[in-house]
Amino acid sequence: MSRRKALTMGLALAGGGVGAVAARDLGPLMGSQPGFHHPEPARAAMQRRHLPNVPLVTHEGYQVRFYDDLVRDKRVLINYIDTHNLPNASVVTANLALLQRLLRSRVGGKGDISMYSITSNPRQDTPDVLGAWARRHQARPGWLFLTGEPGEVETLRRSLGFAYADPADDADPSAIGAILKHGNEAEMRWAHCQAQADARQVALRIVADFGPDPSVPRDPQWFCSNSTVAPLP
Numbered sequence: 001m002s003r004r005k006a007l008t009m010g011l012a013l014a015g016g017g018v019g020a021v022a023a024r025d026l027g028p029l030m031g032s033q034p035g036f037h038h039p040e041p042a043r044a045a046m047q048r049r050h051l052p053n054v055p056l057v058t059h060e061g062y063q064v065r066f067y068d069d070l071v072r073d074k075r076v077l078i079n080y081i082d083t084h085n086l087p088n089a090s091v092v093t094a095n096l097a098l099l100q101r102l103l104r105s106r107v108g109g110k111g112d113i114s115m116y117s118i119t120s121n122p123r124q125d126t127p128d129v130l131g132a133w134a135r136r137h138q139a140r141p142g143w144l145f146l147t148g149e150p151g152e153v154e155t156l157r158r159s160l161g162f163a164y165a166d167p168a169d170d171a172d173p174s175a176i177g178a179i180l181k182h183g184n185e186a187e188m189r190w191a192h193c194q195a196q197a198d199a200r201q202v203a204l205r206i207v208a209d210f211g212p213d214p215s216v217p218r219d220p221q222w223f224c225s226n227s228t229v230a231p232l233p
Contacts, residue, residue, distance in 0.1 A: 042188065043186075043188055046188050047067055047072075049159065050159050050160060050161070051066065051067045051071055051159065051160075051185070052066065052067065052155055052156055052159050053065045053066055053067040053068055054066050054148065054152040054153075054155060054156050055148060055149070055152060056070075056118070056146045056147065056148040056152070056153075056156075057127050057146065057147055057148055058127065058144045058145065058146055059127055059130035059131040059133070059134050059144065059145035059146070059147075060127070060131065060144075061127050061131075064146075066156060070114065070116060070144070071185050072185055072186075073185060073186050074114055074185055074186075075112055075113045075114070075182075075183070075184050075185075075210050076113070076114050076115070076116060076182065076183060076185065077096075077099075077113065077114070077115045077116065077180060077181070077182045077206070078116045078117075078118065078160065078180070078181045078182070078183075079092065079096065079116075079117050079118070079177065079179065079180045079181070079195050080117070080118050080119070080120045080157060080162050080173075080176045080177050080179075081093060081117050081118070081119060081120065081125075081145075081173075081177050082119060082120045082121040082124075082125065082173035082176075082177065083119070083121070083124075083125050083129060083130070083133045084121060084124055084125070085121075085173040085174060085177070088173070088174045088177060089173070089177060090137075091196060092177050092195045092196055093117070093133070093137045093139075094137060095195065095196055095197075095199050096115065096117070096143075096180070096195070096199075097137045097138060097139060098199040099199040099202055099203055100115060100139070100140055100142070100143055101140075102199055102200060102203040103203055103206070105213070105215065106213050106215075107140070107142035107143065108140055108141035108142025108143070109141060109142065110215065111142055111215070112210070112213070112214055112215070113142070113206070113210065114142055114143075114144070115142060115143040115144070116143075116144050116146055117143070117144070117145045117146065118145075118146045118147075118153065118156065118157070119145070119146065119147045119153065120153070120157060120162075120173050120176045120177070121173065122147045122148055122149065122150050122153045123150060125147050126147060127147060130145035130146075130147060131145070133145060157176070160181065161181070161192075162176050162179060162181075163176075164176075177195060178194060178195055178196070179192050179193075179194070179195055180192060180193055180194070180195040180197075180202065182206055182209065182210075184209075184210065189209070191205075191209060193205060
């Protein structure tokens with residue numbers, strides 16, 4: 001699979017954006033029948049189509065809902081893995097572990113970024129398997145490994161845009177795991193990059209998209225002019 005093909009997959013969420021959702025889903029509600037209709041808010045349409053509230057289980061054994069507990073009002077990084085797809089899964093996870101260290105306190109604790117690695121092989125990647133995987137790669141707090149019922153995991157994968165039109169690529173865990181998505185749910189802004197790209201470059205892109213660490217005080221800015229500064233006594 002070419003790098004270009006990997007980078008262009010899954011644009012329904014990142015590239016399609018709200019406009020595509022609105023045009024396809026909200027259009028029939030506006031003007032197709034006489035009378036006034038309340039169009040579905042763009043954020044609700046985005047959530048309904050691309051961020052389903054499916055049940056999942058973390059590598060720590062906790063049950064969560066994808067949208068309510070993991071994504072709503074958050075800045076997130078999302079990728080798919082299959083721990084039985086070696087060595088690809090190890091390479092990607094090691095790269096994301098470096099990315100987490102580069103982002104420092106922004107991931108985990110009171111940080112503003114959460115990381116989620118969802119298995120594309122839920123039948124084999126149980127919570128215990130994912131827990132051992134997380135420990136092996138020294139995943140820190142703020143990074144969850146997730147599994148669930150196969151049907152729910154597949155629905156989520158396709159809704160998030162980790163899918164290919166080519167059946168061969170769509171069945172290839174390396175192709176599915178080639179993408180790292182990052183987004184700000186509240187602002188409906190999503191993008192993606194190569195999961196194996198240089199972690200430093202990925203960190204720079206994420207900081208550029210998410211902005212500076214909100215927990216770090218910004219330097220004061222002073223604005224003075226002759227018209228606003230009173231003369232000294």
